[in-house]
Amino acid sequence: MSEPILKLEGIETDIGRYHILSGVDLEMPRGQVTMLLGRNGVGKTTTLRSVIGHWRAKSGRILFDGQDITRMPTPAIARMGLGFVPEDMGIFSDLTVEENMTLAAASGPLSPKRRDRIFAAFPPLATFWRAPAGTLSGGQKQMLSIARAMAEERRLYLIDEPTKGLAPAIVSTMAAALRELKREGASILLVEQNFAVARALGDRAAVMEGGRIVWTGAMAELATDAKLQSRLLGLSVEGV
Numbered sequence: 567m568s569e570p571i572l573k574l575e576g577i578e579t580d581i582g583r584y585h586i587l588s589g590v591d592l593e594m595p596r597g598q599v600t601m602l603l604g605r606n607g608v609g610k611t612t613t614l615r616s617v618i619g620h621w622r623a624k625s626g627r628i629l630f631d632g633q634d635i636t637r638m639p640t641p642a643i644a645r646m647g648l649g650f651v652p653e654d655m656g657i658f659s660d661l662t663v664e665e666n667m668t669l670a671a672a673s674g675p676l677s678p679k680r681r682d683r684i685f686a687a688f689p690p691l692a693t694f695w696r697a698p699a700g701t702l703s704g705g706q707k708q709m710l711s712i713a714r715a716m717a718e719e720r721r722l723y724l725i726d727e728p729t730k731g732l733a734p735a736i737v738s739t740m741a742a743a744l745r746e747l748k749r750e751g752a753s754i755l756l757v758e759q760n761f762a763v764a765r766a767l768g769d770r771a772a773v774m775e776g777g778r779i780v781w782t783g784a785m786a787e788l789a790t791d792a793k794l795q796s797r798l799l800g801l802s803v804e805g806v
């Protein structure tokens with residue numbers, strides 16, 4: 567196997583006085599979609615935020631494409647080609663869609679080529695280009711938040727629950743856009759509670775419990791093993 571695009575070795579992260587991650591180990595193959603799964607509160611978001619440097623791991627190592635980013639400032643990590651889409655979407659409601667995109671393109675104006683790519687993935691953003699982001703629907707806001715991460719060339723995207731609360735039609739648009747990112751060669755680490763989406767998009771799965779990863783394997787293996795799903799995720803057999 568070629569070098570993993572992302573490797574976490576024994577990551578431990580505290581938030582305030584709480585010990586949240588207690589030794590996260592993960593190897594993400596390049597060019598694939600890895601689903602980060604697990605019940606509520608097991609540390610999925612904290613893992614993504616530890617990688618991007620919003621939370622500082624107190625021990626362990628994080629290697630992005632072979633380079634140690636454990637102690638790097640967040641903007642430097644982003645400049646290396648790592649895009650983060652937070653669960654709260656991180657968009658500016660009072661600014662237009664265009665202004666939100668301009669701010670996201672840290673290295674200069676958004677090129678027409680990149681803008682067209684984003685419009686192709688998310689047509690409503692073209693329609694509402696000059697509208698305040700606060701007036702967009704929930705699904706359109708989520709599109710904008712992913713589009714913001716796409717404003718720069720990225721090798722790896724960390725995306726936190728992009729389909730949360732969205733209507734099924736929008737969920738398929740989102741899934742299609744993520745597939746397109748993968749087709750262009752990006753690797754994606756995706757937190758997703760919707761198991762049908764996880765099954766449709768994931769190549770690999772990593773399941774967390776109590777602040778560490780307790781199972782990794784092919785998504786197809788997890789998707790066909792109801793007992794494993796029930797044990798790791800609490801999914802009922804009828805629910806999948």
Ligand SMILES: Nc1ncnc2c1ncn2[C@@H]1O[C@H](COP(=O)(O)OP(=O)(O)OP(=O)(O)O)[C@@H](O)[C@H]1O
Nearest residue numbers: 581582584586604605606607608609610611612613
């Ligand atoms: N800012 C914070 N202050 C204190 N505790 C926090 C903070 N953020 C997260 N936690 C705690 O850390 C633990 C892990 O949270 P995290 O958001 O990483 O879990 P998660 O697996 O993403 O959960 P969910 O699926 O519910 O989003 C939880 O017990 C949560 O209460």
